[in-house]
Amino acid sequence: MLNYSVIGTGAIGGFYGGRLAHAGRAVRFLLHSDYEYVKQYGLRVDSCDGDFVLPQVEAYNNVEDMPQSDVILVALKSVNNHDLLPKLLRPLIHEDTTVVLIQNGIGLEEDLQSVFPGLHIVAGLAFICCAKEGPGHIHHQDFGPINLGNYSCPDGRFKTLLSDMQDAGLKAAQVPYLEARWKKAVWNMPFNGMTVALNTSTDKLLNTPATRQLIYDQMLEVIGAAQALGVSTLTSEFADQMMTTTDRMVPYSPSMKLDFDNGRPMEIEYLYSRPIAEARKAGFEMPKLAMLEAELRFIGESDIWA
Amino acid sequence: MLNYSVIGTGAIGGFYGGRLAHAGRAVRFLLHSDYEYVKQYGLRVDSCDGDFVLPQVEAYNNVEDMPQSDVILVALKSVNNHDLLPKLLRPLIHEDTTVVLIQNGIGLEEDLQSVFPGLHIVAGLAFICCAKEGPGHIHHQDFGPINLGNYSCPDGRFKTLLSDMQDAGLKAAQVPYLEARWKKAVWNMPFNGMTVALNTSTDKLLNTPATRQLIYDQMLEVIGAAQALGVSTLTSEFADQMMTTTDRMVPYSPSMKLDFDNGRPMEIEYLYSRPIAEARKAGFEMPKLAMLEAELRFIGESDIWA
Numbered sequence: 001m002l003n004y005s006v007i008g009t010g011a012i013g014g015f016y017g018g019r020l021a022h023a024g025r026a027v028r029f030l031l032h033s034d035y036e037y038v039k040q041y042g043l044r045v046d047s048c049d050g051d052f053v054l055p056q057v058e059a060y061n062n063v064e065d066m067p068q069s070d071v072i073l074v075a076l077k078s079v080n081n082h083d084l085l086p087k088l089l090r091p092l093i094h095e096d097t098t099v100v101l102i103q104n105g106i107g108l109e110e111d112l113q114s115v116f117p118g119l120h121i122v123a124g125l126a127f128i129c130c131a132k133e134g135p136g137h138i139h140h141q142d143f144g145p146i147n148l149g150n151y152s153c154p155d156g157r158f159k160t161l162l163s164d165m166q167d168a169g170l171k172a173a174q175v176p177y178l179e180a181r182w183k184k185a186v187w188n189m190p191f192n193g194m195t196v197a198l199n200t201s202t203d204k205l206l207n208t209p210a211t212r213q214l215i216y217d218q219m220l221e222v223i224g225a226a227q228a229l230g231v232s233t234l235t236s237e238f239a240d241q242m243m244t245t246t247d248r249m250v251p252y253s254p255s256m257k258l259d260f261d262n263g264r265p266m267e268i269e270y271l272y273s274r275p276i277a278e279a280r281k282a283g284f285e286m287p288k289l290a291m292l293e294a295e296l297r298f299i300g301e302s303d304i305w306a
Numbered sequence: 307m308l309n310y311s312v313i314g315t316g317a318i319g320g321f322y323g324g325r326l327a328h329a330g331r332a333v334r335f336l337l338h339s340d341y342e343y344v345k346q347y348g349l350r351v352d353s354c355d356g357d358f359v360l361p362q363v364e365a366y367n368n369v370e371d372m373p374q375s376d377v378i379l380v381a382l383k384s385v386n387n388h389d390l391l392p393k394l395l396r397p398l399i400h401e402d403t404t405v406v407l408i409q410n411g412i413g414l415e416e417d418l419q420s421v422f423p424g425l426h427i428v429a430g431l432a433f434i435c436c437a438k439e440g441p442g443h444i445h446h447q448d449f450g451p452i453n454l455g456n457y458s459c460p461d462g463r464f465k466t467l468l469s470d471m472q473d474a475g476l477k478a479a480q481v482p483y484l485e486a487r488w489k490k491a492v493w494n495m496p497f498n499g500m501t502v503a504l505n506t507s508t509d510k511l512l513n514t515p516a517t518r519q520l521i522y523d524q525m526l527e528v529i530g531a532a533q534a535l536g537v538s539t540l541t542s543e544f545a546d547q548m549m550t551t552t553d554r555m556v557p558y559s560p561s562m563k564l565d566f567d568n569g570r571p572m573e574i575e576y577l578y579s580r581p582i583a584e585a586r587k588a589g590f591e592m593p594k595l596a597m598l599e600a601e602l603r604f605i606g607e608s609d610i611w612a
Contacts, residue, residue, distance in 0.1 A: 197503070197601065200608070208604050208607060210600040210603035210604055211604045213600065214597055214600040214601075287523075287593035287594050288593050288596075291520055291523075291593075291597055294517050295520075297517075298510075298514050298516055299504065301514060302506070
């Protein structure tokens with residue numbers, strides 16, 4: 001049986017890793033500020049799919065103390081991917097290790113592969129509303145599926161990972177790699193940035209006619225970019241679907257809004273700069289999302305909200 | 307000699323009307339909240355071109371009391387152009403009246419002409435930094451030229467207006483109508499909206515690389531739109547010029563930012579909606595400025611800054 005490690009035991013890492021541990025898998029959790037608490041009390045997951053508690057988990061506060069791992073779930077913010085992530089991964093990687101980047105954005109696997117050329121990498125796109133309520137306490141509020149896009153993992157290992165997750169009760173599905181990342185971007189790029197730029201929530205953006213149209217136009221920019229990069233399965237129909245889905249959601253603050261409100265750096269590079277640059281290389285301009293990127297860079301550098 | 311009336315004796319109306327009165331022209335000022343003060347104390351203009359005081363001016367607080375006028379300088383916010391302005395103009399207009407709309411935006415003359423088909427209308431584009439410091443007290447800080455674009459005024463009357471202004475010490479120049487309005491929009495559309503959207507000033511926008519590029523891109527959108535509408539004299543060189551000019555300005559809050567900060571309605575329709583719609587009709591899209599329009603509509607409708 002595969003053993004798992006979780007790098008970044010926040011809401012995402014705590015939920016997906018927690019479900020695997022609850023199903024009996026060996027899961028080692030790397031923690032930072034929550035280490036002492038989780039070492040003593042384990043993990044608690046309140047979930048719309050059924051609450052559970054793991055009174056004891058394998059908790060670590062230093063990668064050097066962790067054994068090498070078959071599968072590593074990375075659930076850090078992507079702002080850490082250049083400098084910190086390679087340092088955290090290096091001690092844990094053996095010949096057959098698969099890293100699953102449960103992160104948003106474009107180009108993450110390509111960048112990690114250039115640091116670890118032999119590494120098996122999978123993209124994990126989580127469609128989930130969950131939040132860390134306190135140390136070792138995760139609240140899974142809604143949704144839950146995780147799409148896995150195989151970037152550079154041998155097929156057999158990928159299939160095992162997929163069934164491990166499904167056996168653990170997770171709605172894990174295989175999606176072609178590029179489609180998986182760009183499909184997530186359709187919702188992420190407009191809503192993450194616009195809730196920060198206008199200091200608001202998803203519902204208010206959709207309930208104001210002017211911004212409703214703007215969000216839709218931005219979704220079409222993402223879909224156009226994806227198509228220019230070869231993802232032919234993504235059409236404007238998906239934008240309609242995302243509008244309807246979001247209309248039905250409770251007023252929501254996406255992760256970038258939470259990051260900004262809590263003084264954390266925003267994931268501008270992989271969520272905006274990279275996809276916009278990739279699209280531009282393919283001859284496709286994304287004017288509104290490029291403007292949003294500029295606004296976010298300005299906001300991120302200034303104290304306008306102080 | 308032509309007689310003049312000023313509708314909207316704020317900074318703009320007070321300055322240009324004041325200079326004409328100072329040069330000996332008959333000028334009637336329509337005032338609102340400042341009526342009592344100005345009736346008693348006149349107008350004071352502190353100007354980088356030379357201070358002056360008009361101890362007594364022809365002040366009115368009701369158009370019905372005003373005589374008809376040869377030239378009417380309109381310096382109200384364009385949000386008033388549909389409902390209030392026609393009511394204010396009607397009693398003052400005779401057969402040969404010329405109205406000068408010293409306002410920003412696109413399409414203003416066309417709309418007014420449809421209300422008053424026989425009216426002579428001139429566009430007035432003021433390149434000036436001036437502010438009302440208090441009742442009847444105008445501070446002319448910098449610049450000062452006024453470009454006049456002849457929309458529907460007989461040539462002779464237009465020439466007289468031009469020379470009246472020049473004789474009064476104003477830097478008035480004739481510019482082809484459409485070019486005059488669109489040239490002003492090159493600076494106005496990016497800076498008015500972006501200082502509101504990002505709660506900032508012109509210098510901060512230009513000193514942040516991301517927004518500096520964004521402002522420039524937005525200027526190019528305006529120039530592209532103007533060209534699509536036949537203004538071939540406007541080229542990207544003018545955008546470079548505007549960037550340099552603004553770099554040299556003191557940190558500045560454009561009129562829309564002042565309106566917003568003071569709880570006044572923003573001139574979104576003529577400054578954004580109309581030019582974007584006109585350009586679209588000519589087959590030219592302005593994606594970044596359309597996004598800015600949507601953001602401004604959202605901001606204008608909400609209390610995010612409360």
